Amino acid sequence: MRTGKYRLAMAAAMLIVAFNAWLAIRALHAFFDVQNWRAHTFEVLVHTKTVEADVSKSTAAVRAYLISGDPLYKSRYNDATADIDRELDAIKTLTVDNNTQQERLAYTRQRILVRMSALQTGIAMRDATHEMLGPVSLMAVLTDSPDHGPTVAYCLQQMENEENRLLNDRTAASLRARSVVVWTFVAASLLAILLLGATAELGIRAVRDRQALINSEAEIRVLNEELRITNTSLEERVEQRTKELANTNQELEAFSYSVSHDLRAPLRTIDGFSLALSEDYADKLDETGRDYITRVRGGVQRMGLLIDSLLQLSRVTRMDLQSERFDISQVASLVFGELEALDKDRSVELVAQPGVLVVGDPRLIRIALENLMGNAWKFTSKTPNALIQFGSMPGTGEYEGTTVYFVRDNGAGFDMQYVDRLFTAFQRLHGDRDFKGSGIGLATVSRIIRRHHGSIWAEGQIGQGATFYFTLGGPGADVNARA
Ligand SMILES: Nc1ncnc2c1ncn2[C@@H]1O[C@H](COP(=O)(O)OP(=O)(O)O)[C@@H](O)[C@H]1O
Ligand SMILES: [Mg+2]
Structure with a gap:
């Protein structure tokens, strides 16, 4: 019964520990998932920021060229634009499973082209005139949105926002999952601790019971020993009493024997003389007298019989x-x-x-x-x-x-x-x-x-x-x- 309970508690505790381990593994998986997502988002953001920086750098290079006409700035412009396409391609690969981002990327690419072609036009105009452009032309070339549509920065910001939103969603989901996991984990751990405690308690009790059993066995041994000693003394006493009783019996038998035996002699005298009386003096007695003698003789005979019987009874007891x-x-x-x-x-x-x-x-x-x-x-x-x-x-x-x-x-x-x-x-x-x-x-x-x-x-x-x-x-x- 106790072993059954013990095993049950043990099995439950083990199951809960296993469940806990599974929960921990799942939580770890979710955690790494979010980590991966975060890394992914940062990667996308690195690329969008690079694109934004490249666009600003090329604008700055064109502005400097338009003002100074120094070909150094033209080559700077070329350097800045060289990587834009590669960066955009990288973003495309990273967001391949997100249609919205893909559409946004295509649109951004278009807006960048618009920007780049305005800058190109500015360079061409400076090359043709060999002098600084007027403020209106400068404005037209260097504006963030030559056709008054959405700016490149805005488009990139939109993409970044989307990435951040996705990351936030995933983080929130993982946080929710994490709190569920934490609470489940805490509850399961408490339960496991309780069960382990119960199991330990049962174990301790079993040990205590065994100890008690051993103690009571020892007590029983002591009691048995006492009982044995008592029995021995009791036996001795019984033997002693039996001996005393036998002695008393013997004395009593001897007494009744000697009494019966001693009664015989006077009885024989009475018997003899009553016989003599009835034989020798029959004629001197009247009817009543003779009747008395007959009765005396009857009584004597009965008494003789009684004494013989008593002697026999006592002999039967005494005989070996x-x-x-x-x-x-x-x-x-x-x-x-x-x-x-x-x-x-x-x-x-x-x-x-x-x-x-x-x-x-x-x-x-x-x-x-x-x-x-x-x-x-x-x-x-x-x-x-x-x-x-x-x-x-x-x-x-x-x-x-x-x-x-x-x-x-x-x-x-x-x-x-x-x-x-x-x-x-x-x-x-x-x-x-x-x-x-x-x-x-x-x-x-x-x-x-x-x-x-x-x-x-x-x-x-x-x-x-x-x-x-x-x-x-x-x-x-x-x-x-x-x-
Ligand atoms: N065979 C028997 N038939 C009938 N009664 C008997 C018989 N034997 C013994 N008894 C009864 O038992 C009593 C005791 O018997 P017992 O001790 O032999 O004494 P006793 O023979 O002197 O009368 C007798 O008095 C009698 O009443
Ligand atoms: Mg008889």
């Missing part, structure tokens, strides 16, 4: 991740076998895709499957023809490029409205009366999947069963899982 490649289908079948062994009264069908290989920590993934399949087992307890499925499929959308694993059942299902709560500890969508539990299982699973850099989500519908999906790290995340 030891990734390897293994057959997850086998783990699923194993877990299912254990569930069957624990609850021999139920008949549940398992459909598991065989030979699905994953990279991850087999102990942790086994815990995850225990929880997911345990849930499936539990929430199908009221479903006839209970079915649990395990398999894998290629991920789509956000999970494009990764494998998605799933555990599906045809049990109680859940309301999708509360799906977000599922993976939070102690959050349960089903009452303890229908399905017993601690509400910590899915939180544990979620933690395991997160440790594998994967995602977990669920789909369900009340009475239609539920499906839990999970991934084990995104594309390339297997490397992390292995680390």
Whole structure:
């Protein structure tokens, strides 16, 4: 954009300078023209003046001869008249392209002849009489106009006037042309100066812009450097905070672990003695007493379950991740076998895709499957023809490029409205009366999947069963899982 303007201004300035040069050349031509005309006019005038002088000289010579009769004056007369014809011829050549002057010249030549013949007559009369002529004769011979017509001087003056008039006309025309040229020249020069100034200004601005750019580049470099330093210190701070956070987490985990662990001993005591009470003192208690003991034992068992779940959750967080490649289908079948062994009264069908290989920590993934399949087992307890499925499929959308694993059942299902709560500890969508539990299982699973850099989500519908999906790290995340 700027270069375009710059070029345009430059081109305009150059054009105007060229136009100016042309004007100057034209003005010079006109000037030389006038000079030539002036020279021409002067040349003509030189010749007319010479003719006039020659005519006067011959008149003077004749007068002297008429008075003195000295032949010297006769020869002077001859000398003076000798050149007149040549001078007239020269004028004729000079004014050849001017008809008026040519006519005037012819007339002048005639008048000169009249003058010359009067003088000739005077000489002849003096030669014949050998004495001075009388005043009347003298007058007749020496008069400027013997026949009373226009004098030679007058005719020559007319010609000179014409030449002067022509010269004046041409000079005036050239003066007019000159003032036009001068003004045009001045205007064009001003314009050229303006344009050159503008071009220079543009150039200066371009240079300034570049300088500014260089300056801002330098500023950017400085800012970048500052940013880099800030980033480095920020990274250091983040690292520091992460370390602190990890330490705090560790302390917290250790605390919850030891609390859960320490709670177990008194709980075992309560369990043992309540059992002893119900067995050894059953006959000494009435119905209400026995009911209380049963409730105490139920509570103790629930608490034992809760403590086990909490311990598992904390263990899952503390355990080192030891990734390897293994057959997850086998783990699923194993877990299912254990569930069957624990609850021999139920008949549940398992459909598991065989030979699905994953990279991850087999102990942790086994815990995850225990929880997911345990849930499936539990929430199908009221479903006839209970079915649990395990398999894998290629991920789509956000999970494009990764494998998605799933555990599906045809049990109680859940309301999708509360799906977000599922993976939070102690959050349960089903009452303890229908399905017993601690509400910590899915939180544990979620933690395991997160440790594998994967995602977990669920789909369900009340009475239609539920499906839990999970991934084990995104594309390339297997490397992390292995680390
Ligand atoms: N397979 C499932 N079908 C229906 N609901 C489920 C299923 N798995 C989990 N849920 C819902 O998620 C809640 C949390 O699960 P979980 O953390 O394992 O706790 P718990 O199994 O102890 O109830 C369950 O109480 C239940 O409401
Ligand atoms: Mg559970």
